[in-house]
Amino acid sequence: MKDKIIAYGKEYIDNFKQNPLSATAVLIMQITFVLGWGVYFYYILGNIITIVIPGQSGPKSNIYVECADIIIQTLVYTYIFCRLFPNMFAINKGFRLKLYAILISAVFALISGEFSIARFIPRFSDNVPTAFWAVQEGEKK
Secondary structure, three states: OHHHHHHHHHHHHHHHHHOHHHHHHHHHHHHHHHHHHHHHHHHHHHHHHHHHOOOEOOOOOEHHHHHHHHHHHHHHHHHHHHHHHHHHHOOOOOHHHHHHHHHHHHHHHHHHHHOOHHHHOOOOOOOEOEOOOOOOOOOOO
């Protein structure tokens, strides 16, 4: 593994020496890719910590639908990230594939907020703010 990392670094430096402008653009895209997905996963982790684990949501929402939405988003977007990551950091992949990976990431980032699965699932009871695993008031922890 160490040899692969060293080989990647050497090839990256050679590419940078041959085409500094192109290599700089690729580096900026890679940094944007990692930071963008990092912010998104930080947001998902925040939702998991504040909604799923305690099992409590807002007063006019259904906790089960929100938990399902968060978990499905986590699984889907982790899959998308894992599919785009090799294209983004491969040495022999072209500039166009890296640009497509950035554009696909941006599209999915915009979609995630607007087209939440919880908005489309019919709610059987809108007023279920507490899940069965949540600690109720008066219970011992």
